[in-house]
Amino acid sequence: MYARLLQFLRPHWWRLAGNVLCSIIAAALDGLSFTLLIPFLNKLDGKATAIPDIGFVSRLLNSLIGRFLDNRSNLDALGAVIIAIGVVIVVKNVFVWIAGQLGASLQEYVTRDLRDAVFRHMSRLPLGYFHRTKVGQIIAKIVSDTDQTKVLVTELVTRTIQNAAQIITYIVILLGMSVKLTLLSLVVAPLLTLALQPLLRRLRHGYRRSRSDYGEATSVLQEVVTGIRLVKSFGGEGYEDRRFADASHRYSEGMVKINRVAALSQPLTEIIGTSIAMLILWIGAREVLSGAGHIDAAALIVFMTMVMRLLPPLKQLSQTPTTAQQAFATLDRVAAVGTYRPAVTYPNNGFGQALQAVAGAMASGIGTRVFFVQTGGFDTHAGQNTNQANGAYTQLMATLNDGLFAFYNDLTRQGLFNDTMVLQFSEFGRRINENASAGTDHGAASVMMVMGGAVRGGIFGTAPNLRIAGDNPTLENNGQDVKYETDFRSVYSTVIDNWLGGNSTQILGADFRVGAPALV
Numbered sequence: 001m002y003a004r005l006l007q008f009l010r011p012h013w014w015r016l017a018g019n020v021l022c023s024i025i026a027a028a029l030d031g032l033s034f035t036l037l038i039p040f041l042n043k044l045d046g047k048a049t050a051i052p053d054i055g056f057v058s059r060l061l062n063s064l065i066g067r068f069l070d071n072r073s074n075l076d077a078l079g080a081v082i083i084a085i086g087v088v089i090v091v092k093n094v095f096v097w098i099a100g101q102l103g104a105s106l107q108e109y110v111t112r113d114l115r116d117a118v119f120r121h122m123s124r125l126p127l128g129y130f131h132r133t134k135v136g137q138i139i140a141k142i143v144s145d146t147d148q149t150k151v152l153v154t155e156l157v158t159r160t161i162q163n164a165a166q167i168i169t170y171i172v173i174l175l176g177m178s179v180k181l182t183l184l185s186l187v188v189a190p191l192l193t194l195a196l197q198p199l200l201r202r203l204r205h206g207y208r209r210s211r212s213d214y215g216e217a218t219s220v221l222q223e224v225v226t227g228i229r230l231v232k233s234f235g236g237e238g239y240e241d242r243r244f245a246d247a248s249h250r251y252s253e254g255m256v257k258i259n260r261v262a263a264l265s266q267p268l269t270e271i272i273g274t275s276i277a278m279l280i281l282w283i284g285a286r287e288v289l290s291g292a293g294h295i296d297a298a299a300l301i302v303f304m305t306m307v308m309r310l311l312p313p314l315k316q317l318s319q320t321p322t323t324a325q326q327a328f329a330t331l332d333r334v335a336a337v338g339t340y341r342p343a344v345t346y347p348n349n350g351f352g353q354a355l356q357a358v359a360g361a362m363a364s365g366i367g368t369r370v371f372f373v374q375t376g377g378f379d380t381h382a383g384q385n386t387n388q389a390n391g392a393y394t395q396l397m398a399t400l401n402d403g404l405f406a407f408y409n410d411l412t413r414q415g416l417f418n419d420t421m422v423l424q425f426s427e428f429g430r431r432i433n434e435n436a437s438a439g440t441d442h443g444a445a446s447v448m449m450v451m452g453g454a455v456r457g458g459i460f461g462t463a464p465n466l467r468i469a470g471d472n473p474t475l476e477n478n479g480q481d482v483k484y485e486t487d488f489r490s491v492y493s494t495v496i497d498n499w500l501g502g503n504s505t506q507i508l509g510a511d512f513r514v515g516a517p518a519l520v
Contacts, residue, residue, distance in 0.1 A: 008110045008113050008114055008117075009106075009110060011113070012105075012106050012109055012110065015102045015103075015105055015106040015109075016102075016106060018098070018099075018102045019099050019102040019103045019106065019158055019161065020161050022095045022096075022098045022099035022102065023095075023099045023158075023161045023162045023165045024165045025092075025095045026092050026093075026095040026096045026099060026162075026165075027162070027165035027166040027168075027169040028165075028169050029088050029089075029091055029092035029095065030092055030166065030169070031166075031169040031170055031172075031173045031306070032060075032064075032088055033085055033088045033089055033092065034173075034302055034305060034306050034309070035057055035060070035061060035173060035302065036061070036065070036081055036084055036085045036088065037085075037298070037301070037302045037305070038050075038051065038052070038054075038057075038061065038298045038299050038302050039051050039061060039065065039069060039077070039081055039298075040078060040081040040082070040085070040298075041297075041298035041301060041302070042296070042298045043069070043074050043077045043078050043081065044074075044078060045297075045298070046074060050069045050077060051066065051069070052295070052296045052298075052299055054176060054177045054178070054295060054299055055176040055177070056176045057173060057176040057177055064084065065080060065081060065084050068080035068081075068084070069081075099158070099162070103158035106158070107158070139218060139222065162313075163313035163314075164313075166309075166310075166313045167310060167313050167314065170306050170309065170310050171186070171310075173306065174303060174306060174307070177295060177299055177302075177303050178284070178287075178295050178299075178303065180283075181280055181283065181284055181295075181303060184276070184279065184280055184283065185276060185280055185307045185310070187276060202261050206254060206257060206258040206261070209254055210251055210254040210255055210258065213247060213250045213251035213254055214251050216247040216250075217244065217247035217248050217251055219247075220240070220243050220244045220247055221244065224240045224244070270311075273308065273311040276307075277304060277307060277308060280303075280304060280307060281300075281304060284300045284303065284304070285300070287300075288300055342356055342359060342360070342410050343409065343410045343413035343414060344406050344409045344410045344413070345406070346403070346406045346407075346410075347399070347402045347403055347406060349399060349403070350375065351373065351375040351399050351400070351403040352399075352402065352403040352406060354373045355373055355403050355404070355406065355407040356406075356407075356410070358371045358373060358407075359407060359410045359411060359414070359416075362411070362414075362416055362420070363414050363416065369500065370500075375396075375399060375400065375403070377392075377396055378396055378426065379428075380392060380393060380396075380430075380439045380440060381435070381437060381439040381440070381441060382435075382437035382438060382439040383437070383438055383439060384434075384438060384439050384440065385438070400424075404422065404424075404451065407422070408451065417452070417453040418452075418453030418454060419453070420452050420453065421450065421451070421452035421454070421455060421495065421499050421520070422450065422451040422452060423448070423449075423450055423491070423495060424448060424449040424450070424451075425446075425448050425488065426446045426447075428442045428443070428446065429442065429443035429444055429445045429446035429481070429482065430442065430443045430446070431443040431480050431481055432466055432468070432475070432480070432481070432482060433468060433480060443480075443481045443482060444476060444477065444481035444482065444483070444484065445481065445482040445483060445484035445485075448486075448488065448491055450491075450519050452520075454499075454520050455519055455520060456518060456519060456520065460486065460517040460519075461485040461486055461517075462474075462485065464482045464483070467479075468480075486515065486517060487512055487515070489508055489510075489512040490512045490513065490514070490515055490516035490517070491516065491517060491519070492504065492508060492512070493505075493508060493511075493512045493513045493516050494513075494516045494517060494518070494519050494520070495519070495520075496508070497513070498519070498520045499519075499520055
């Protein structure tokens with residue numbers, strides 16, 4: 001993904017370079033403005049020596065304003081320092097404005113180029129992609145998801161550079177003032193990282209789910225607006241209301257959870273930062289009072305101010321990988337537009353095309369774990385024609401066979417079959433004897449088939465004796481129906497517990513694990 005983004009950044013390299021340069025200059029001037037408080041505070045306190053001996057910081061201050069402090073009254077010296085601070089702040093903010101303009105234009109132009117590229121690619125995709133992808137999801141990917149590039153560029157290119165420049169500048173100045181106190185203050189960085197990482201992981205997963213829910217709400221909205229006449233003709237307003245409300249509520253509930261977790265970062269940052277600051281204040285105050293170190297009271301106050309100013313950029317820098325991953329999660333959806341190509345040719349029917357859509361979703365890694373595909377026509381009360389090559393029942397089984405065979409070969413070649421389980425089940429069983437209309441009526445038992453790379457093959461259970469007689473123990477209802485051996489809910493419990501990693505007792509409302517077949 002970094003390489004993909006780089007190709008959109010390359011045409012705007014001069015904006016990126018200008019943003020970096022201006023951010024570095026602004027950060028250096030920001031640090032300088034704080035060091036100018038040292039002679040101001042000392043002159044305000046009436047000290048004869050305005051600039052203490054604190055390494056290169058002293059040499060820097062002497063070269064800049066030393067001539068304006070020597071042989072001057074305290075009031076004149078204070079005025080000179082105030083003017084110097086004002087000039088530095090003005091110049092700094094000029095560079096801040098230039099960096100902001102370059103960064104904003106970089107964000108907009110990269111997003112524009114990405115949006116145009118995705119649209120050009122989308123318009124040239126085969127019709128099959130549009131058949132299996134909701135229009136709302138396509139619109140969300142091109143219009144909304146590409147806009148997440150701004151977040152990525154803001155975090156990785158502009159804000160990260162600004163924060164890194166400020167942190168490095170401050171650390172260099174702080175080291176010049178007191179190496180011991182600087183090393184102690186830097187303890188806050190790993191503590192912040194350790195404290196915030198669990199929160200950031202939860203935020204990353206939450207943002208991925210929220211983007212999918214947002215796309216689903218957009219899909220429902222688009223479907224209703226374009227098909228409003230059909231909705232009104234069938235009185236489907238209530239149904240569509242529930243569909244949209246369900247998607248909208250999922251999105252809102254997800255965002256509430258995300259914001260609840262995000263709100264914890266500020267208190268954690270402040271508590272950790274204040275704890276370190278209290279320790280620095282105690283050690284620094286002892287050095288000032290004892291005269292054991294080079295730092296004086298004014299320098300300690302400036303030192304503490306700069307340490308507290310370090311907390312926001314340190315916090316933002318520690319969050320940058322996760323914020324970038326949030327944008328990457330969204331951009332993955334954009335990159336997945338039409339990138340799937342089936343390794344085989346699927347049957348040109350509803351069942352085959354539905355399985356191809358599932359394979360495409362799996363290959364694109366959209367995150368869905370359960371897919372449901374159905375094919376109808378098995379309620380054959382009449383005219384099954386089981387003994388004819390082109391009979392109804394033969395065609396039904398051929399549809400099932402050909403679709404699953406293509407799905408199996410596609411997933412195998414895509415390297416996904418070992419991570420896949422296909423569970424076939426029917427809404428109802430069939431009786432074993434033919435009725436007067438050359439068909440079969442609803443029965444009590446049926447067959448379930450399971451396919452997958454990790455599935456233990458074979459037949460689970462024993463085949464029934466099809467001798468139609470009242471005393472046949474494998475049949476019931478006077479020999480009309482096959483008597484089931486395995487409760488279908490026990491099969492579900494095996495899949496939920498051993499494949500999906502869920503809790504079947506909680507999901508199914510009871511314990512059906514006894515007698516469950518060992519499928520995986």
